[in-house]
Amino acid sequence: MDLAMWYFERALNICPKLNNENNEFSQSQYWLENACEIRVRNSDDEQYKAILKNNFYLALVDIHKRRKTFHLAVCYCQLAQTYDSKCLKIYEQLASIYENMHQYKDAKICYERAIELNTSLQ
Numbered sequence: 447m448d449l450a451m452w453y454f455e456r457a458l459n460i461c462p463k464l465n466n467e468n469n470e471f472s473q474s475q476y477w478l479e480n481a482c483e484i485r486v487r488n489s490d491d492e493q494y495k496a497i498l499k500n501n502f503y504l505a506l507v508d509i510h511k512r513r514k515t516f517h518l519a520v521c522y523c524q525l526a527q528t529y530d531s532k533c534l535k536i537y538e539q540l541a542s543i544y545e546n547m548h549q550y551k552d553a554k555i556c557y558e559r560a561i562e563l564n565t566s567l568q
Contacts, residue, residue: 447543459540468475468557476560479502482498482502485498486498486499496529496530497529497530499525499526499529500529500530500533501547503522503525503526503529504522504523504526504533504535504536504539505522506518506519506522507519507522507523507526507539507543508539509547510522511539511542511543512561514546516543516547519539519543520540520543520544522545523536523539523540532563533563534560534563534564534567536560537556537560537563538556538557540552540553540556541553541556541557541560543555544556
């Protein structure tokens with residue numbers, strides 16, 4: 447999947463005019479999701495499946511943050527949370543996204559949750 451994500455990101459960098467309404471972007475994401483789903487189906491380990499899905503959605507968060515499509519980045523963070531609600535990176539990403547969206551109250555809540563999770567890990 448890492449190679450698939452690398453190709454997907456390269457495609458986005460090569461075609462800077464792509465946006466979420468563009469058919470090419472939708473098709474690229476569709477095929478990437480299929481590749482991830484195939485990899486998940488080929489595993490018997492439920493924990494590994496959850497890690498794969500979580501990492502996949504966090505990679506999409508990174509892509510959408512760079513493209514400044516923050517509302518989609520938030521959606522993918524929420525999807526990642528369904529696989530690991532105690533993932534520190536999700537809350538850090540959400541806080542950063544909310545800051546970019548000037549939703550400082552939500553950003554503060556996410557930073558506080560990230561700090562809480564960080565202290566519980568130590």
